[in-house]
Amino acid sequence: MTDLKGKTALITGSTSGIGLALAHNLSDHGINIVLNGFGDAKEIERERKAIEDKGVKCIYNGADMTKSTEIELLVKEAEETFGTVDILINNAGIQFVSPVEDFPPQKWEAIIAINLSSAFYTSHYVVPLMKKAGWGRIINIASAHGLVASPFKSAYVAAKHGIVGLTKTLGLELAEDNITVNAICPGYVKTPLVEGQIADTAKARGMSEEDVINKVILDAQWTKKFVTTDQIAQLALFLASDAAENITGSTQSIDGGWTAA
Numbered sequence: 001m002t003d004l005k006g007k008t009a010l011i012t013g014s015t016s017g018i019g020l021a022l023a024h025n026l027s028d029h030g031i032n033i034v035l036n037g038f039g040d041a042k043e044i045e046r047e048r049k050a051i052e053d054k055g056v057k058c059i060y061n062g063a064d065m066t067k068s069t070e071i072e073l074l075v076k077e078a079e080e081t082f083g084t085v086d087i088l089i090n091n092a093g094i095q096f097v098s099p100v101e102d103f104p105p106q107k108w109e110a111i112i113a114i115n116l117s118s119a120f121y122t123s124h125y126v127v128p129l130m131k132k133a134g135w136g137r138i139i140n141i142a143s144a145h146g147l148v149a150s151p152f153k154s155a156y157v158a159a160k161h162g163i164v165g166l167t168k169t170l171g172l173e174l175a176e177d178n179i180t181v182n183a184i185c186p187g188y189v190k191t192p193l194v195e196g197q198i199a200d201t202a203k204a205r206g207m208s209e210e211d212v213i214n215k216v217i218l219d220a221q222w223t224k225k226f227v228t229t230d231q232i233a234q235l236a237l238f239l240a241s242d243a244a245e246n247i248t249g250s251t252q253s254i255d256g257g258w259t260a261a
């Protein structure tokens with residue numbers, strides 16, 4: 001795999017789950033990290049220090065992905081600190097599960113803003129830096145729900161299909177600029193987001209949480225295994241490498257066979 005040492009990755013929503021695992025895995029390869037996301041300040045500082053202890057530089061910026069002005073300042077801080085952003089990983093995301101007639105409009109707005117529009121804004125501000133550097137990687141953490149639907153997840157499925165569309169469009173737009181744009185479409189990964197969803201799905205479908213895991217979640221995943229955060233990070237590292245320079249505008253399924261069925 002290409003040496004990515006000394007490059008800088010900005011990972012949105014990297015204080016938890018997949019994003020935090022990406023930050024740790026990428027920093028293991030000598031990549032500087034811009035952490036973003038919400039959470040307990042002391043816990044975030046502990047993670048930031050743990051990443052820096054690997055010999056890279058790591059900064060934290062708590063920009064709210066619903067606010068374009070904060071996203072602009074996030075990219076500016078990354079540029080001022082590192083000179084550029086080489087790898088942009090749009091990962092921040094939230095979930096809400098409810099029948100459409102009960103779906104709170106504020107939840108719809110928040111999911112579209114965080115899971116979709118934020119990736120437009122980060123790309124809008126980062127692409128000029130990548131063009132100037134003559135190299136870039138944009139990796140959007142979409143979902144199997146970017147390719148297929150499930151009931152009661154109207155906003156999430158719409159946002160994830162949207163980010164797949166954004167991925168394809170920017171892949172074409174930036175194809176001759178040495179910038180690739182790809183989406184990773186994971187199946188279920190056991191993170192705080194999914195743990196919350198298990199409880200919500202149980203409520204929406206009138207099922208026990210154990211039944212949701214066995215009959216809904218692992219039913220969709222033919223390997224009968226949750227995808228791990230490390231597996232996603234390894235795929236992201238490959239997409240960031242020069243070996244993947246001809247992979248662009250693509251969706252990479254990592255879903256235990258879910259979307260093959």
Ligand code: NAD
Pocket residue numbers: 012013014015016017018019036037038039063064065066091092093094114115141142143144185186187188189190191192193194
């Ligand atoms: P998570 O809840 O563990 O982490 C979400 C991250 O996003 C956190 O760091 C949180 O602070 C951050 N975040 C939330 N709202 C934000 C905001 N307004 N501004 C900035 N940051 C914000 O969830 P996860 O499971 O690690 O999910 C990460 C991504 O992976 C999401 O886009 C999710 O849709 C996607 N995904 C997850 C799964 C899964 O099974 N867990 C499957 C497919 C795709």
